[in-house]
Amino acid sequence: AQSVTQLDSHVSVSEGTPVLLRCNYSSSYSPSLFWYVQHPNKGLQLLLKYTSAATLVKGINGFEAEFKKSETSFHLTKPSAHMSDAAEYFCVVSSGNTPLVFGKGTRLSVIA
Amino acid sequence: DGGITQSPKYLFRKEGQNVTLSCEQNLNHDAMYWYRQDPGQGLRLIYYSQIVNDFQKGDIAEGYSVSREKKESFPLTVTSAQKNPTAFYLCASNSQGLAGPTQYFGPGTRLTVL
Numbered sequence: 001a002q003s004v005t006q007l008d009s010h011v012s013v014s015e016g017t018p019v020l021l022r023c024n025y026s027s028s029y030s031p032s033l034f035w036y037v038q039h040p041n042k043g044l045q046l047l048l049k050y051t052s053a054a055t056l057v058k059g060i061n062g063f064e065a066e067f068k069k070s071e072t073s074f075h076l077t078k079p080s081a082h083m084s085d086a087a088e089y090f091c092v093v094s095s096g097n098t099p100l101v102f103g104k105g106t107r108l109s110v111i112a
Numbered sequence: 113d114g115g116i117t118q119s120p121k122y123l124f125r126k127e128g129q130n131v132t133l134s135c136e137q138n139l140n141h142d143a144m145y146w147y148r149q150d151p152g153q154g155l156r157l158i159y160y161s162q163i164v165n166d167f168q169k170g171d172i173a174e175g176y177s178v179s180r181e182k183k184e185s186f187p188l189t190v191t192s193a194q195k196n197p198t199a200f201y202l203c204a205s206n207s208q209g210l211a212g213p214t215q216y217f218g219p220g221t222r223l224t225v226l
Contacts, residue, residue, distance in 0.1 A: 009152070032212050043116075043202055043217035044155075051212045090154060092215075099145070099170065100215055104154040 002027045004093045006103035014111045019063075019078040021106045023091035026072060033074045034092040034100070035065055044090065050074065061085070086110045115139070116218035118203050123223045125190075125197070133188045133221045135203035143206035144186040145215070148172060148199045155202065161186055190223065198225045 007022040025031060032051045036044040048059025055067040065076045074091060091103040116137045125131045137144065143162045147155040157170030161180040175194025180186055190197045203218040 034214075036217075041200075041220070041222065043118075043219045044204075046214065046216065049214060094213070099157050099160055102154040102156075104152065 002031065002093050002095060002098070002101045004091050004101055004103040006089075006091050006106045008106050009104070010107045010109070012109040012111060013081045015083055016080050019076070019081045019085065019108065021076040021089050021091075021108065023074045023076065023103060024072050025074060025091070025093045027093055027095055029095040032094045033065075033067060034094070035059065035063070035074075035076050036090045036092060038088045038090065038105075040087075047076070047089075081108075081110045083110050083112065116203060116205055116216060118201075118218040118221050120221060121219065123221055125223065125225050127225055128192045130189055130191050131223065133190070133201055133203075133223070135186045135188065135218060136184055137186075137203075137205045137218075138184060139205060139207065139216070140183070141205035141207055141216075142183070143213070144180070145204040145206075146170075146176075146178065146186070146188045147202045147204065149202060149220075150199050158188065158201075197223055199223060 003026045005024045034049045035047040038044045047063050048057045050057045050067045058064045063078050088105045088107050090105050092100050094100045119134045145160040146158040149155050156172050158176050159178040161167035177189045201221045204215045206213045
């Protein structure tokens with residue numbers, strides 16, 4: 001069985017400061033892990049994915065995430081937040097061809 | 113211009129009526145999915161189809177039905193049996209790459225029951 005826990009439902013940062021969105025996962029097999037972003041009333045856009053290659057994954061818009069097997073974590077980071085980063089972020093886990101399992105989401109607010 | 117299209121963007125329905133949400137993709141993906149999104153609950157899987165003429169129930173299939181007669185199309189019908197249908201509905205499809213499957217999403221349909 002798989003599960004994913006996003007540790008914060010809401011994160012607020014000032015523009016230009018670092019972003020950290022936390023995600024822990026549980027999976028019986030070697031997982032694939034994803035981060036998606038959703039702007040209001042839009043579909044989900046893939047930010048990045050981990051599939052057992054390099055543990056540090058770089059994505060779009062300056063985001064990156066590090067897979068830490070010992071901590072079962074896949075936290076999303078960005079060095080400097082922009083106003084346009086304000087959105088909902090979802091951490092997702094999958095193994096093979098099983099359906100994706102979504103976290104409940106973290107809403108990121110960016111303060112000018 | 114490749115992608116996943118969903119129509120309509122906004123849909124209003126009276127109680128007791130069935131309504132069908134459209135999902136089309138021209139990405140040549142075999143697998144397609146329907147999710148429901150409610151505030152604070154993330155995405156929940158309604159139905160998925162891994163190949164034409166076959167589909168499986170997800171976690172919350174009651175009150176919904178689907179068909180997969182063509183590879184490009186995976187329509188979702190919200191029936192009158194669905195007790196609380198007001199939600200944002202997202203369609204997705206999977207690409208199968210060397211590094212494993214990746215799911216891509218359409219823009220969504222917001223359904224409101226009046």
